[in-house]
Amino acid sequence: MSGHNQLAHRIIGPRVYVAILFALLVGTALTVWASFIDLGVWNPVIALAIATTKAVLVVLYFMHVRYSTKLTMLTVGAGVFMFLTLISLTLADYISRAWGNW
Amino acid sequence: MPDNTAIAHGAPEPAHQEHPPYLRHHFNSVEQQADAAGFGMWVFLVQEVMFFGGLFTAYLVYRNWYYPAFVAGSHQLNVYWGTLNTLVLIVSSFTMAMGLWCAETRRKNGLVLYLTLTFLLGLGFLGIKSIEYGEKIEKHHVPGFHYRLQSFVDPQSEREVFKEYHDKPLAPDMARHTELYFSLYFLMTGMHALHMVVGIGVLGFMILRARAGAYTSGHSTFVLNFGLYWHFIDIVWIYLFALLYLISRHQ
Amino acid sequence: MSATIVSLPDQSTARIPRVNYLTKENGILSWLLTGDHKRIAILYLISITFFFFIGGALAGLIRLELLTPQADLMATDTYNKVFTMHGVIMIFFFLVPSVPATLGNFLIPMMIGAKDLALPKINLLSWYLYMAGGILAIYTMATGGVDTGWTFTTPLSTHYVNTNVVTTGLAAFIAGFSSILTGLNFIVTIHKMRAPGMTWFRLPLFVWAHYAASILMVLATPVVAISMILIILERTLGIGIFDPTKGGDPLLFQHLFWFYSHPAVYIMILPGMGVISETISTFSRKRVFGYTAVAFSSVAIAVFGFFVWAHHMFIMGISNYAVLVFSLLTMLVAVPSAIKIFNWTFTLYKGSITFETPLLYTFGFMGLFTIGGLTGVFLGTSGTDIHLTETYFIVAHFHFVMVGGMLMAFLAGIHFWWPKITGRMYPEKLSQLAAVVTFIGFVFTFFPQFILGVLGMPRRYASYPPEFQVLNVFSTAGATILGVGYLLPVLYLVWSLKYGAIAGDNPWRATGLEWQTQSPPLTENFAVMPVMDHEAYDYEWLEAQQEKRRKEVASAG
Numbered sequence: 001m002s003g004h005n006q007l008a009h010r011i012i013g014p015r016v017y018v019a020i021l022f023a024l025l026v027g028t029a030l031t032v033w034a035s036f037i038d039l040g041v042w043n044p045v046i047a048l049a050i051a052t053t054k055a056v057l058v059v060l061y062f063m064h065v066r067y068s069t070k071l072t073m074l075t076v077g078a079g080v081f082m083f084l085t086l087i088s089l090t091l092a093d094y095i096s097r098a099w100g101n102w
Numbered sequence: 103m104p105d106n107t108a109i110a111h112g113a114p115e116p117a118h119q120e121h122p123p124y125l126r127h128h129f130n131s132v133e134q135q136a137d138a139a140g141f142g143m144w145v146f147l148v149q150e151v152m153f154f155g156g157l158f159t160a161y162l163v164y165r166n167w168y169y170p171a172f173v174a175g176s177h178q179l180n181v182y183w184g185t186l187n188t189l190v191l192i193v194s195s196f197t198m199a200m201g202l203w204c205a206e207t208r209r210k211n212g213l214v215l216y217l218t219l220t221f222l223l224g225l226g227f228l229g230i231k232s233i234e235y236g237e238k239i240e241k242h243h244v245p246g247f248h249y250r251l252q253s254f255v256d257p258q259s260e261r262e263v264f265k266e267y268h269d270k271p272l273a274p275d276m277a278r279h280t281e282l283y284f285s286l287y288f289l290m291t292g293m294h295a296l297h298m299v300v301g302i303g304v305l306g307f308m309i310l311r312a313r314a315g316a317y318t319s320g321h322s323t324f325v326l327n328f329g330l331y332w333h334f335i336d337i338v339w340i341y342l343f344a345l346l347y348l349i350s351r352h353q
Numbered sequence: 354m355s356a357t358i359v360s361l362p363d364q365s366t367a368r369i370p371r372v373n374y375l376t377k378e379n380g381i382l383s384w385l386l387t388g389d390h391k392r393i394a395i396l397y398l399i400s401i402t403f404f405f406f407i408g409g410a411l412a413g414l415i416r417l418e419l420l421t422p423q424a425d426l427m428a429t430d431t432y433n434k435v436f437t438m439h440g441v442i443m444i445f446f447f448l449v450p451s452v453p454a455t456l457g458n459f460l461i462p463m464m465i466g467a468k469d470l471a472l473p474k475i476n477l478l479s480w481y482l483y484m485a486g487g488i489l490a491i492y493t494m495a496t497g498g499v500d501t502g503w504t505f506t507t508p509l510s511t512h513y514v515n516t517n518v519v520t521t522g523l524a525a526f527i528a529g530f531s532s533i534l535t536g537l538n539f540i541v542t543i544h545k546m547r548a549p550g551m552t553w554f555r556l557p558l559f560v561w562a563h564y565a566a567s568i569l570m571v572l573a574t575p576v577v578a579i580s581m582i583l584i585i586l587e588r589t590l591g592i593g594i595f596d597p598t599k600g601g602d603p604l605l606f607q608h609l610f611w612f613y614s615h616p617a618v619y620i621m622i623l624p625g626m627g628v629i630s631e632t633i634s635t636f637s638r639k640r641v642f643g644y645t646a647v648a649f650s651s652v653a654i655a656v657f658g659f660f661v662w663a664h665h666m667f668i669m670g671i672s673n674y675a676v677l678v679f680s681l682l683t684m685l686v687a688v689p690s691a692i693k694i695f696n697w698t699f700t701l702y703k704g705s706i707t708f709e710t711p712l713l714y715t716f717g718f719m720g721l722f723t724i725g726g727l728t729g730v731f732l733g734t735s736g737t738d739i740h741l742t743e744t745y746f747i748v749a750h751f752h753f754v755m756v757g758g759m760l761m762a763f764l765a766g767i768h769f770w771w772p773k774i775t776g777r778m779y780p781e782k783l784s785q786l787a788a789v790v791t792f793i794g795f796v797f798t799f800f801p802q803f804i805l806g807v808l809g810m811p812r813r814y815a816s817y818p819p820e821f822q823v824l825n826v827f828s829t830a831g832a833t834i835l836g837v838g839y840l841l842p843v844l845y846l847v848w849s850l851k852y853g854a855i856a857g858d859n860p861w862r863a864t865g866l867e868w869q870t871q872s873p874p875l876t877e878n879f880a881v882m883p884v885m886d887h888e889a890y891d892y893e894w895l896e897a898q899q900e901k902r903r904k905e906v907a908s909a910g
Contacts, residue, residue, distance in 0.1 A: 011206045012199075021196040028192065032185050035348035043350055051344040054192075055337045062199045062333045064326075071544065072144055079148035082572045083155045085659060090159050090608045093663065093675035094166065101673055127877075128462075128469035129546075138471040138545040145537045149571045156579035156609045160594060163605055171600075246590030279600040285592035289583075 010067045020061045027054045124321055136323045143327040147334045150297075154338055157293065161286045161345060168279040170272060174254050175283030176349040177267045178243060180234060184347040187230050188339065194223035195336040198329050205322035210315055213325070217309045220332070224302040231295055238284070245285045251277045267351075290342055297335050304328060358638070358707050360862050361778065367855035369776045373873040388473030389876055394459035395774075396480050397450060402843065404446040404487055411439035413836065416798075416829040422822050424815035432815035433500035434516065438490075440503030441521060445528045446487050448755060449617060452624035453535055453570075454483070456766045457563045459774060461539060463867035463874065464557050466548025466883045471541040479534040486528035493520040502813060504610065507595040507603040511587040519588055522581040529574045529581075529613075532620070536570025539563055548866075550885035554648070557865055557889055558641055561648040562627025565655035569616040569623075573659070577613030580606055604670055611662040619658040621755060622722075623651055625762030626693055629715050632765050633697045635863040636712035637704025640890040643696040650689035657686040667738050676735045683733030690726050694719060709861070710781065713788035714765035721757025721795065725750055728803065743813075746806025752799045764791070764842060771846065772856030776872040779849040783841065791838030797831025864895050 031050040035043065060066040065076055122132065129135040165172045201216030203209075241260075242250035253260045254277040257269040272280070308328065311317065317325050361367075374391045384392055414435050418426040427435070458476065462469050470476050493499060499521040501510040510518045543564050547556070584606065586592050593599030595606045634641045641647055663671055663679040671679075697719060706712070728750040732738050741747065772778050801824040810821045817825070859868040866883050867874070887894040 011203065014200060014203060017196055017199045017203070020199075021192065024192045024195075025189065028185065028188050031344060031348060032181065035181075035351040038350075038352040043348075043352075047344040047348045048341075051340050054340050058195060058333050058337050058340075062195055062336075063330055071141065075141070075144045075148055078568075078572070079151040082148075082659065083151050083158075086152070086155050086576065086612055087159050087162060089660065089663070089678075090605075090612075091162055091166070092678070093604075093608070093671045094163050094602075096672040096674035099672065099674060126473075128467065128471075128473065130882075134545060138541050141545060142472055142475075142537060142541045145540055145571055149533055149537070149575050152572050153575035153579055156576045156583075156612075159609065160583070160605055163602065164594075164600070168600060245592045246586075275600070281593050282600055285586075285594055289586070289592075 010064075012061070012064060012067065016061055020057050023057055024054050027057075122321070132321075139323055140327055140330075143330050147330060150334060154290075154293065157286065157290050158341075158345075161290065164279070164282050164286065165345075165349075168276065168282065171254070171276050171279035172283050173350050174257075174269055174272055174277075175243075175280045175287070176347060177263055177269060177351075178238075178241070178253065178260075179287070179347050180237070181347050181351060183230050183234050184343055187227050188343045190223050190227045190230070191336045191339050194220045194227070195333050197223065198332045202322065202325050202329050205312075205317040205325040208318045208320070210312065210318040213318055214309060214312045217305060217312055221302060221305045221309060224298055224305065228295060228298060228302070231291065235288075238288075243280075243284050244288065245281045249281050249284070251280070254280050287346055290346065294335065294338055294342060297338075301328075301332055301335055304331075358636070358705075358862055359709065359778075359781075359860050360857075361854055361860055362857040364854055367857060369855060370871045370873070372875065373776070373871065374876040375873055377876045386477070388469065388477060390458050390462055390470045390473065390476060391774075391874065391876075393473075393476050393480055394455050394457075397454040397458060397483070400480075400484060400487065401447050401451055401455065404442050405839075407491070408439055408442040408447055409836065409839065411435050411442070413832065415439060416832040418815055419817070419825045420822075420829050422817050422819045422825075427815070429815045430500060433502075433813070434494075434498035436813060437499050437502050437521075438494050441499070441525065442490060443755075444503060444617070444621075445525050446483070446490060448621040448759060449528075449532055450483060450535070451621075451759070451763050452628060452766060453539070453563060453566060453620075454479070456559075456628065456763075456770060457539065457624055458535070460770065460867055461542060461560060461563060462546070463870070463878050464560050464865060465543065465546060466551055466866050466879070466885060467542065467546040468877045468879075468882070470538045471546055472538050475534050475538055479531045479538070482527050482531035482534070486524045486526075486531065489520055489524035489527065493517040493524060496520075504614070505581075505584055505606070507584070507587070507606040508597070511584060511595050511603075511606075519585050522584050526578050526581040529578045532570045533574045536567035536574075539567040540571065543567075548883050548885055552885075554645065555885055555887075555889050556648075557627075558630035558644065558647050558651070559624075559627035561651045562623045562630070565651040566620050566623040568652075568655050569620045569658060573613040573616035573620070576609055577617075580609035580613070583609070604666070607666050607669060608663070611665045612659075615662040615665065616655075616658045618751075618754070619654050621759050622762075623654060625718070625759040625766075626651065628762045628766035628769070629697060629718055630693075631863075631865070632711040632715045632769050633700050634890045635769070635861050636709055636715070637701050637706045638892055639700055639704040640888075640892070641696065642699035642702075643692075644889065647693055647696050650692045653689040654686065657682070657689065661686050661733075664733050664735075664738070667735050668742055680733055680735040680738075684730070687726060687730050687733070690722075694723055694726075708785070710779075710784040710788050711765045711769040713785055713792075714761045714768065717788065717792045717795075718758055718761040718765065721753050721761065721792075725753025725755075725758055728753065741806055743811055744806040745802040745810045745812055748812050749799050749802035749806055752802070757795050757799065761791070764788070767842070767846070769861070770867075771849070772860045773867055773872045773874070775850060775853070776856055777849045777853030778856045778860060779842075779845050779853055783845050787838055787841035787845070790834060790841070794831050794833070794835030794838045798828050798835050799831070801825070801827045801831075862895065862899075864890050864892060869898075 027050050031047055034046050039046065059076065065072055125132055126135060129138070197216045197219040201213050201220060204212035204216055238244055241253065242248055243253070253263070254272045255274060257264050257271055263269070308325070374389055384396065387393060418424070418432055424432060458470070497517055499516045499518050501514055501516070501518060505518065505522065543560060583594055587595050594601045595603045597603065630641050630647060661679055661683045663675055664683045667676050728746070732741060732747065732750060768779065768784060805821055805824050808821065810817050856872050858871055861868070866885070869883065870879050
């Protein structure tokens with residue numbers, strides 16, 4: 001049976017939100033700045049890393065996943081996992097086409 | 103939730119003093135209803151992730167194949183508008199989160215203020231997007247509508263972009279692949295904008311209800327769950343910005 | 354010992370309960386605007402039966418054409434449209450919603466001890482989306498149809514045909530969202546609305562099966578939705594995403610399409626497997642052998658089912674390394690299905706078996722699904738697949754699992770729960786006959802197609818070399834028998850609504866919370882919300898309940 005519901009009981013206050021806002025703004029500045037520098041193959045890696053960090057902050061704090069049930073975390077995880085599966089297995093086909101016939 | 107102990111027969115009756123009007127009859131308690139609604143929103147968002155996933159897959163495949171075309175296409179996007187839009191959405195996520203806090207702490211005026219700010223920021227985002235789309239239409243960079251390759255085979259014909267990036271001309275077939283870049287650009291940002299429109303619509307509804315005190319009398323689940331949706335749209339944009347706007351802006 | 358376990362109340366005094374979900378409210382609006390999961394299930398039952406018979410009529414046309422080697426009954430273009438619409442309607446508008454939207458909707462809240470699904474309005478929306486998609490599909494057929502095959506392979510569908518690809522894609526898109534919402538509803542319900550004491554491992558395996566199928570519905574369907582949008586935009590605007598002349602890759606569509614369409618086959622079969630678990634247990638009076646294994650294998654099928662989609666693309670141009678990887682992963686996904694077949698068989702072993710109609714359909718399922726599943730392994734082996742793909746072997750394989758498997762399970766479920774849904778029994782002898790006729794018709798229709806496939810007859814062709822005619826004639830003859838087998842239930846089930854024996858609460862003496870309440874059920878399912886204090890398939894508990902009731906009657910008298 002259900003009943004336990006952490007979300008309704010834990011109220012996250014403005015201090016946390018302001019801190020996260022600040023972090024997100026810094027991240028945005030950082031990623032734009034980095035895109036103007038030639039870092040070769042690291043450019044997309046850094047851009048995605050910063051984007052993922054920002055996304056994780058939004059998920060954990062704005063969306064309260066940090067304070068939520070295991071079920072919520074599992075659900076988010078399942079979504080991310082399936083998303084990555086779609087991308088990686090499809091790309092694996094495309095990338096390995098260039099490898100020729102054995 | 104799982105309960106292995108045997109319980110005496112007869113289900114617990116819902117306590118009659120807490121049978122508020124918003125408790126639906128198939129639920130046993132307000133907690134169960136809020137729990138179910140929240141979980142339902144999460145499952146919905148997970149399906150949205152997969153919906154955008156197909157587009158991200160297409161993007162990664164073609165970026166891998168046609169990198170020079172993607173670079174050239176990306177240079178046609180105004181990084182300043184894009185950055186501004188990113189900031190707008192991030193702040194709107196903040197105002198949405200603050201709105202939730204106001205709802206949870208029963209600050210009605212604060213809630214209305216933050217919802218209104220979120221609403222306006224959302225409109226601002228769409229406004230900037232329409233300016234950008236307008237630019238693309240002018241330059242004939244809309245796939246399927248007299249798409250022109252001139253900017254890519256002859257970059258010097260586009261003064262402002264050339265001044266910033268000094269792009270080399272692309273070979274004709276690689277130039278043709280820029281149409282794929284713009285297809286993905288319009289698809290991904292368009293799908294995102296569609297979700298924004300729905301969100302803004304719901305926000306409008308919420309502002310009216312918030313003014314009537316619907317969310318500040320102990321039942322703020324709607325705000326919480328809508329917030330999840332709004333933050334999700336923000337996250338999608340964070341990735342779109344990184345992938346579409348920031349492909350190699352160095353000279 | 355009686356020859357049958359059926360335990361009906363005394364027909365001279367039995368009455369259908371006056372207050373039930375069917376009589377609670379009257380009028381068309383009380384149906385069209387209902388939130389009651391049971392009424393929505395009935396709405397779905399009527400609509401999917403309707404679409405089934407349209408798809409079946411199209412199948413009849415296919416088999417008629419294939420009686421002769423020449424394309425003489427209809428133009429080849431028309432034939433292409435017929436088999437395409439047959440596939441689209443059968444898959445999107447019959448198989449995917451069949452068990453979940455009818456039996457799942459009706460039973461899941463009852464099986465877990467809840468009053469309704471978590472989101473009743475979403476449930477109703479789901480049905481309206483399904484109807485919208487279905488009506489659009491019929492409109493498509495009426496205005497010229499589509500001839501690309503249900504798989505919409507690019508670039509044929511985007512650049513080379515002049516048929517209604519856009520409307521069909523849209524119909525599939527809308528139906529997809531119906532499916533997503535149903536799955537979403539089930540997941541939330543099963544997690545959040547179980548009765549006190551109803552732990553995960555006390556759930557009926559029917560619920561586990563639907564849970565696994567719902568995960569697939571929610572995570573896979575959006576990808577086919579986006580692939581439909583891309584097809585539509587490619588056709589209308591020429592965005593280039595699947596167009597080789599603009600640098601696009603037609604195979605990208607197939608990756609996105611099959612990413613859903615392979616899990617889709619598990620969306621279709623898992624709920625059917627859930628039905629089988631229930632009928633096998635009830636008609637052998639035994640707990641399902643290896644409950645935990647069956648439960649986990651449902652989830653395993655769902656998870657592994659996500660990793661194998663490119664086995665539909667072995668010959669399409671994916672890399673050899675991808676072929677290798679996907680072929681190996683396909684071997685994995687066969688294992689959980691096999692585990693279930695073994696467990697069901699062990700359930701039967703030393704059980705008290707009686708041969709009511711649901712069990713006849715169940716036996717049909719077990720035999721035919723096993724054959725279909727095994728042939729799936731032949732197809733998953735890339736070496737043999739190169740020879741067998743795009744032949745009638747594939748057609749036979751998927752009809753064995755979908756029709757011999759899923760449709761038999763659906764019929765088993767409809768018969769099994771018919772007394773609960775309507776309060777009436779169907780005529781047993783006639784239904785047993787129909788089950789046998791269906792089985793015979795099925796084998797005659799589809800077994801020859803395995804042989805045709807190995808001999809090399811290609812699929813999706815209106816004409817074929819004359820040496821294949823004999824087997825094709827067999828197949829068409831079988832299809833006629835099969836048609837009779839499917840028509841009979843419609844007739845006698847409708848008949849039973851007025852003239853069937855009154856079923857009472859629990860005519861099968863089954864465990865499961867849905868059987869511990871009146872037939873047809875109350876709108877709120879239970880007069881007193883149940884508390885689960887026993888394991889699933891606990892026949893001793895059931896005996897004790899019935900002893901208690903007998904003692905009460907005796908002492909009251």
